[in-house]
Amino acid sequence: MNFALTNLGGKTTPHKPVKYRKVCLHCGKENTTRNYTCDCRGEAWQKEYRTLGIEFELDEADERRGRQSFLDYDFDSSQGILQYALLPFAAQGPGAPETAGLTPLYHLRHLSACYGSEVYIKNEGDNPSGCFKDRETLLCLLNARRKKAEHAVIYSSGNAAASAALFARNSRLHLLTFVAGDTYEEKIEYIRNHGSDVIVIGEENTNFEEGYRLFSSLNSKGIYTRNGYDNWSVRNPYRVQGDKTTALEVVKQLSGNGPYWMAPDYVIVPTANGSCLAGMWKGFKELYELGLAENLPAMVSVGIENANPVFKAVQENETTRPVKGNIEKLEESDARIGSIIVAEEGYDSIQAAKAVLQSGGTAIEVKRHHIRKAMVDFLMKEREKALEHAILPEPASYTALAAIGLLRKEGTLAPKDKVVAVITGHGLKAREVVEEMIGERPELQEVAGRIMEQKKEDMGPKAAIKGKRIQVEASYDALAEAFLRLAKEGVG
Numbered sequence: 001m002n003f004a005l006t007n008l009g010g011k012t013t014p015h016k017p018v019k020y021r022k023v024c025l026h027c028g029k030e031n032t033t034r035n036y037t038c039d040c041r042g043e044a045w046q047k048e049y050r051t052l053g054i055e056f057e058l059d060e061a062d063e064r065r066g067r068q069s070f071l072d073y074d075f076d077s078s079q080g081i082l083q084y085a086l087l088p089f090a091a092q093g094p095g096a097p098e099t100a101g102l103t104p105l106y107h108l109r110h111l112s113a114c115y116g117s118e119v120y121i122k123n124e125g126d127n128p129s130g131c132f133k134d135r136e137t138l139l140c141l142l143n144a145r146r147k148k149a150e151h152a153v154i155y156s157s158g159n160a161a162a163s164a165a166l167f168a169r170n171s172r173l174h175l176l177t178f179v180a181g182d183t184y185e186e187k188i189e190y191i192r193n194h195g196s197d198v199i200v201i202g203e204e205n206t207n208f209e210e211g212y213r214l215f216s217s218l219n220s221k222g223i224y225t226r227n228g229y230d231n232w233s234v235r236n237p238y239r240v241q242g243d244k245t246t247a248l249e250v251v252k253q254l255s256g257n258g259p260y261w262m263a264p265d266y267v268i269v270p271t272a273n274g275s276c277l278a279g280m281w282k283g284f285k286e287l288y289e290l291g292l293a294e295n296l297p298a299m300v301s302v303g304i305e306n307a308n309p310v311f312k313a314v315q316e317n318e319t320t321r322p323v324k325g326n327i328e329k330l331e332e333s334d335a336r337i338g339s340i341i342v343a344e345e346g347y348d349s350i351q352a353a354k355a356v357l358q359s360g361g362t363a364i365e366v367k368r369h370h371i372r373k374a375m376v377d378f379l380m381k382e383r384e385k386a387l388e389h390a391i392l393p394e395p396a397s398y399t400a401l402a403a404i405g406l407l408r409k410e411g412t413l414a415p416k417d418k419v420v421a422v423i424t425g426h427g428l429k430a431r432e433v434v435e436e437m438i439g440e441r442p443e444l445q446e447v448a449g450r451i452m453e454q455k456k457e458d459m460g461p462k463a464a465i466k467g468k469r470i471q472v473e474a475s476y477d478a479l480a481e482a483f484l485r486l487a488k489e490g491v492g
């Protein structure tokens with residue numbers, strides 16, 4: 001495919017949503033369950049991992065509208081990602097309170113010279129809650145609204161919950177967040193400050209996976225849906241539809257005004273659950289199939305050593321069943337940096353591993369010293385750009401820059417290759433770790449400090465009413481009882 005694509009005639013009018021159906025990713029059957037579940041494999045993990053995907057039925061007119069909406073996609077539009085016609089939801093009316101995306105792509109001139117390839121960062125930290133999860137949350141929210149659900153539940157220990165809390169608050173939807181007992185108190189406070197109620201599962205030794213299994217067992221019994229709560233956890237098939245728009249934006253930003261639309265050679269995504277990587281790959285493929293991208297990128301997953309199920313799945317070429325990371329071998333110092341991307345299981349890792357393998361990409365593990373070096377290099381070499389745009393990724397995001405160094409070293413990258421590293425979050429939310437990593441470099445501390453001061457002013461106001469916090473023992477009955485109690489209060 002090699003044709004120049006310019007305007008197809010006529011501005012996109014607010015589009016009607018495209019026709020789609022939800023299908024099981026394992027048996028392929030259409031699935032309309034309200035709790036996003038299929039029992040075809042009859043195995044416990046299927047109740048936890050994402051099971052459903054969304055398939056479009058596009059006719060020629062839909063494809064034409066899809067292409068046109070790509071060409072018209074405007075980085076100043078108040079419609080944000082909803083400008084793209086090939087989403088399950090149409091753009092909203094003017095003045096809609098929810099938006100996401102339209103984040104900047106920066107070329108890093110000095111790091112490019114240093115690594116010997118063309119290095120770009122896609123700064124997802126510029127989303128409303130400071131994280132790529134906002135693209136996913138927006139799609140969950142619109143789906144909940146269409147179903148007339150006024151309530152939602154989510155299980156998360158960090159960014160996904162903060163994003164959900166922000167969007168739920170803005171549209172007056174009651175959100176109940178479940179977290180594991182080992183979640184940092186600061187994070188729980190952050191989520192409550194955004195107005196979400198929080199149920200803490202178990203004691204300090206209750207980990208993410210243990211809590212998630214309990215959360216999922218309530219979901220599979222239909223307890224949430226029966227009480228009018230939509231499940232916004234990683235099971236929700238609408239999430240990856242939001243991530244598609246990151247791919248679209250990268251192609252547009254990299255190609256200027258066209259008419260040749262190019263995807264990067266490599267896209268590097270910090271990976272825990274794997275949904276961002278899986279969703280971006282879906283986006284690139286969609287553009288390619290529509291003739292809107294001349295090429296497909298190789299997708300690279302990067303995570304922390306021994307806490308990276310996608311890495312293991314890629315190594316073992318396993319794309320039909322879940323693979324667990326070797327979390328027992330995770331080193332304490334590595335765990336501290338990457339609390340957001342440390343994962344024993346990745347609940348979308350099957351799809352992420354497929355994406356890496358299909359795209360001819362690779363998976364990489366990094367350690368604390370790699371991340372530290374990437375952070376020092378970025379703040380030293382790209383100091384001006386970082387200060388000018390207040391770019392200070394959360395520590396876990398430097399894994400993406402660290403991966404470029406490793407790919408270069410092993411000879412994977414060629415000098416002219418275009419490499420996009422997805423970064424997200426903000427160092428402001430992990431001040432202690434940032435200071436720990438660059439403690440002995442006062443000149444870098446000063447740069448980081450100045451960016452944090454700038455950014456502080458942009459971090460929106462807190463909710464008027466702080467969410468409740470209750471702690472329950474790690475058992476099915478205790479969790480169900482707590483959920484029903486808070487659900488009743490939330491409704492009343």
Ligand SMILES: [Zn+2]
Nearest residue numbers: 024027038040
């Ligand atoms: Zn199935």
